[in-house]
Amino acid sequence: MSDPSPALSHLDAAGAARMVDVGHKPVQTRVATAEGELVCQPATIALLRDRALPKGDVIAAARLAGILAAKRTDELIPLCHGLPLDSVAVDFAVLDDRIRITATTRTAARTGVEMEALVAVSIAGLTLYDMMKAVDKTMVLGAVRVTAKEKI
Amino acid sequence: MSDPSPALSHLDAAGAARMVDVGHKPVQTRVATAEGELVCQPATIALLRDRALPKGDVIAAARLAGILAAKRTDELIPLCHGLPLDSVAVDFAVLDDRIRITATTRTAARTGVEMEALVAVSIAGLTLYDMMKAVDKTMVLGAVRVTAKEKI
Amino acid sequence: MSDPSPALSHLDAAGAARMVDVGHKPVQTRVATAEGELVCQPATIALLRDRALPKGDVIAAARLAGILAAKRTDELIPLCHGLPLDSVAVDFAVLDDRIRITATTRTAARTGVEMEALVAVSIAGLTLYDMMKAVDKTMVLGAVRVTAKEKI
Amino acid sequence: MSDPSPALSHLDAAGAARMVDVGHKPVQTRVATAEGELVCQPATIALLRDRALPKGDVIAAARLAGILAAKRTDELIPLCHGLPLDSVAVDFAVLDDRIRITATTRTAARTGVEMEALVAVSIAGLTLYDMMKAVDKTMVLGAVRVTAKEKI
Amino acid sequence: MSDPSPALSHLDAAGAARMVDVGHKPVQTRVATAEGELVCQPATIALLRDRALPKGDVIAAARLAGILAAKRTDELIPLCHGLPLDSVAVDFAVLDDRIRITATTRTAARTGVEMEALVAVSIAGLTLYDMMKAVDKTMVLGAVRVTAKEKI
Amino acid sequence: MSDPSPALSHLDAAGAARMVDVGHKPVQTRVATAEGELVCQPATIALLRDRALPKGDVIAAARLAGILAAKRTDELIPLCHGLPLDSVAVDFAVLDDRIRITATTRTAARTGVEMEALVAVSIAGLTLYDMMKAVDKTMVLGAVRVTAKEKI
Numbered sequence: 001m002s003d004p005s006p007a008l009s010h011l012d013a014a015g016a017a018r019m020v021d022v023g024h025k026p027v028q029t030r031v032a033t034a035e036g037e038l039v040c041q042p043a044t045i046a047l048l049r050d051r052a053l054p055k056g057d058v059i060a061a062a063r064l065a066g067i068l069a070a071k072r073t074d075e076l077i078p079l080c081h082g083l084p085l086d087s088v089a090v091d092f093a094v095l096d097d098r099i100r101i102t103a104t105t106r107t108a109a110r111t112g113v114e115m116e117a118l119v120a121v122s123i124a125g126l127t128l129y130d131m132m133k134a135v136d137k138t139m140v141l142g143a144v145r146v147t148a149k150e151k152i
Numbered sequence: 153m154s155d156p157s158p159a160l161s162h163l164d165a166a167g168a169a170r171m172v173d174v175g176h177k178p179v180q181t182r183v184a185t186a187e188g189e190l191v192c193q194p195a196t197i198a199l200l201r202d203r204a205l206p207k208g209d210v211i212a213a214a215r216l217a218g219i220l221a222a223k224r225t226d227e228l229i230p231l232c233h234g235l236p237l238d239s240v241a242v243d244f245a246v247l248d249d250r251i252r253i254t255a256t257t258r259t260a261a262r263t264g265v266e267m268e269a270l271v272a273v274s275i276a277g278l279t280l281y282d283m284m285k286a287v288d289k290t291m292v293l294g295a296v297r298v299t300a301k302e303k304i
Numbered sequence: 305m306s307d308p309s310p311a312l313s314h315l316d317a318a319g320a321a322r323m324v325d326v327g328h329k330p331v332q333t334r335v336a337t338a339e340g341e342l343v344c345q346p347a348t349i350a351l352l353r354d355r356a357l358p359k360g361d362v363i364a365a366a367r368l369a370g371i372l373a374a375k376r377t378d379e380l381i382p383l384c385h386g387l388p389l390d391s392v393a394v395d396f397a398v399l400d401d402r403i404r405i406t407a408t409t410r411t412a413a414r415t416g417v418e419m420e421a422l423v424a425v426s427i428a429g430l431t432l433y434d435m436m437k438a439v440d441k442t443m444v445l446g447a448v449r450v451t452a453k454e455k456i
Numbered sequence: 457m458s459d460p461s462p463a464l465s466h467l468d469a470a471g472a473a474r475m476v477d478v479g480h481k482p483v484q485t486r487v488a489t490a491e492g493e494l495v496c497q498p499a500t501i502a503l504l505r506d507r508a509l510p511k512g513d514v515i516a517a518a519r520l521a522g523i524l525a526a527k528r529t530d531e532l533i534p535l536c537h538g539l540p541l542d543s544v545a546v547d548f549a550v551l552d553d554r555i556r557i558t559a560t561t562r563t564a565a566r567t568g569v570e571m572e573a574l575v576a577v578s579i580a581g582l583t584l585y586d587m588m589k590a591v592d593k594t595m596v597l598g599a600v601r602v603t604a605k606e607k608i
Numbered sequence: 609m610s611d612p613s614p615a616l617s618h619l620d621a622a623g624a625a626r627m628v629d630v631g632h633k634p635v636q637t638r639v640a641t642a643e644g645e646l647v648c649q650p651a652t653i654a655l656l657r658d659r660a661l662p663k664g665d666v667i668a669a670a671r672l673a674g675i676l677a678a679k680r681t682d683e684l685i686p687l688c689h690g691l692p693l694d695s696v697a698v699d700f701a702v703l704d705d706r707i708r709i710t711a712t713t714r715t716a717a718r719t720g721v722e723m724e725a726l727v728a729v730s731i732a733g734l735t736l737y738d739m740m741k742a743v744d745k746t747m748v749l750g751a752v753r754v755t756a757k758e759k760i
Numbered sequence: 761m762s763d764p765s766p767a768l769s770h771l772d773a774a775g776a777a778r779m780v781d782v783g784h785k786p787v788q789t790r791v792a793t794a795e796g797e798l799v800c801q802p803a804t805i806a807l808l809r810d811r812a813l814p815k816g817d818v819i820a821a822a823r824l825a826g827i828l829a830a831k832r833t834d835e836l837i838p839l840c841h842g843l844p845l846d847s848v849a850v851d852f853a854v855l856d857d858r859i860r861i862t863a864t865t866r867t868a869a870r871t872g873v874e875m876e877a878l879v880a881v882s883i884a885g886l887t888l889y890d891m892m893k894a895v896d897k898t899m900v901l902g903a904v905r906v907t908a909k910e911k912i
Contacts, residue, residue, distance in 0.1 A: 055167025056360030208816030446598030512664030623815025
């Protein structure tokens, strides 16, 4: 590698962190989807199904926390740009030993929205964790990753 | 289960989300540690070691993002209480195919600080993700969990 | 009135706004309740009962928005002190032509929490407004007031 | 009503809250005006006129709180989009037993700004409440509503 | 200097930034005062005195911006602790070629409040700058420093 | 001056603060640079060079704090518009008795970004102050000013 890495785009030639200039990139519709999962005890899921899911507030709280966090991604991730999100959707699949979380974000902007989707999944997952932590000390948030990203 | 679950403490008798009243709990020193890891391509780690680690800004950015996010946990996780954090430390171990993140939070308050530690780990991990995403599309944040929690 | 008014406590002798010094007041448990109501068309309430209430997300969203806003009262109301809230509860009564909103806040602090309760009611009400505004252009948020306040 | 309601636009087919996709709507100049009023004791208004209005800080504080809150509407109202506000104006009419608050917001965006105007009125009103609550325990914030909305 | 510097207290033994643990320090009343000044053209001051000072909104806006920023110091300065401020006062002296800004902050906490006072002065000064920048391109904010600090 | 001043553009005809309407101005690329300096004891600089600069966290913390604050300028400066920043860069020159801070901000928007650059410099400087205050009680932040501003 004889040439200064262009790849770590958040570092300038001297290695200092910077917010990458996106001014020359076109405004385009950009969509990203991220997923993750909160692995729980099966008994926790059973309790959730029995007590919490009928009323809906647990899932609704996690969904809203994810949506709100996505909108504040640039305050949380230091080098992210502030983007006007056209939509954010956060969905949940309650499986026997885990809850799968999927977030899709969309913008018309000069840079992509995968960080927004990842933030939504992570904060939605931690909100579930918070509401179930009194009954399950073994939960693990994992498999948080981007599953789709496109420019339209 | 014949009796209304006291365990899902964030739900009231009608199943509505609430911020649990901690007013009757004593102020105690409370410490929590959480861990997580960002799994990367070995080539990404090699690049990071070669280009970014000597200067230090990548790790420093992730550390500060984690500390700042820990202090805003109650804005991100809807039912969390605002707590005056006495300290937050976020550390990193750069392994051959992953970066391990550890956060320890401490307070003197009426409720614990594990959510603050989990938020610090998650946002620190996503900040690393953001700075390396141009070179590695395969990264996964996982194994985010509480590893220690105590009252002193 | 020959004597400088002590009553407008947020103004100093020169009439300048200030954040009142509460340092000499004792830390006490303080509770406040506020109410308000969003007046709607009966058809809006019928639609809400038919479509939205079974799932629960509309009420849950308003409740969480109120709780989150209560925690940020000192960022919104310039001369309010930051208080560690021990609990926040936001409840709703869906009547034939209005939704009544009640918020109760509790702290152990040097000053009261009625502003936190009022902020919770107002933002919960506006969140309902936002979700129903596509079907009802006539809604009015009103009767926002403190209904109880005590030191224990 | 045999057909799934398109009207409660913040709910998807399953009844889950979502941030409505506005990506297909054109960027247009959009203006909204909201009003509200804080009803007080006449003696409170007399005191305000005598002591606070000459200096101006009470009204200025309420105005600025309303402007600042309007800019943060998307953090407060969970399903609102972040909009770049071109202008916000908040005005006050001090009447004999109430203060009338009017806010006008303007943007060039894909969705309207009435929530921003309503948030400005509500937070301006509660800021007045906060500054006068030591002298008047009977105040009520009400008649908060949209009075004009247009696309240009 | 043969011994690891204890003085740069925000760095741990390895040189990493950390939020200093203040858990062992006593809760005490702590007060700090900071000053600064915005140097302007005399004609700018004359205009301000003629047009803006009678109404009061310019000074009121700067004062409130300083108070609000002081309350958010821990969000702005990464390694600062969140402190419950008992009072914040921001005052201004309009001199012939500058505006002097003084802020005093007070808390009962485990660590001092000089950063809160410095943030209040700086943001109040920049708010003045913002409101006068259309008429004066030469303004300089300077002499921002702590002038008093005590534990009681 | 016989004519009402158009120059104090943040005041309306009645002298009330307002957020200036920029809706009629064209979207253009706008760049601004601000500078400032934190004057320290030479011994403080020596210590910083010896202990803190090799690891990099002190400068990295100040840089990130400046970048993050720039993105929140409209929350801090009441009458500023929210702008989508295309880039923010914050740089430091460590001289014998001071640290010079330079920030450059860039946007495509209807109004300029000098306030964002000034906020970045000020908060970066105060972050340095915070990390060095245990060893130097004499530091002064000054010479904070705009050094370049252009429309492209």
